[in-house]
Amino acid sequence: NAGVTQTPKFRILKIGQSMTLQCTQDMNHNYMYWYRQDPGMGLKLIYYSVGAGITDKGEVPNGYNVSRSTTEDFPLRLELAAPSQTSVYFCASSYSRGHNEQFFGPGTRLTVL
């Protein structure tokens, strides 16, 4: 199993550009999450999904959109990129809503100039 995979690994955007961060998991997990980690800070939840077709906002959703059309994929869309969105983005998944460990992808390092 590949676990949680994310693409791209690195990306530089200009202010105002848009992009989609891809996340795929092959563990048949229902729950998926997007976090961002700013330098010297902990991870903050952007959006999460409890299953295909169901998403909800986390702590810092502004400037982002998500969709979940399949169990495996949970893309994160950035519209009108801003320097404040420079961060490392992690996708994670877990089996259920309970206190199960979350499995993280390797991250996407995004710089907005």
Added chain:
Amino acid sequence: DQQVKQNSPSLSVQEGRISILNCDYTNSMFDYFLWYKKYPAEGPTFLISISSIKDKNEDGRFTVFLNKSAKHLSLHIVPSQPGDSAVYFCAASVTYSGAGSYQLTFGKGTKLSVIP
């Protein structure tokens, strides 16, 4: 306002000695706590967890202690090994039935360096 605090940004320990990483929390509703380990250029990996109904959980070289009255938990690594060098994140969650259940709130992390 930070609800989960890791006040030591870094910690250096000699190989073979004990590493103690600390975490404090302010939200008394938190009832489940986790530690994650992160190597550079990788995602965090789950290490160990503890429910608020317990005060200790052990897994091999790793033990987590919870002091609910002090709103404090700690991770002990004995003996420390060079491969333990990583950033350790403390995380907490609340069990309730509403939206956002089980969302994790992370601390800023502590960078552990184990010196051979």
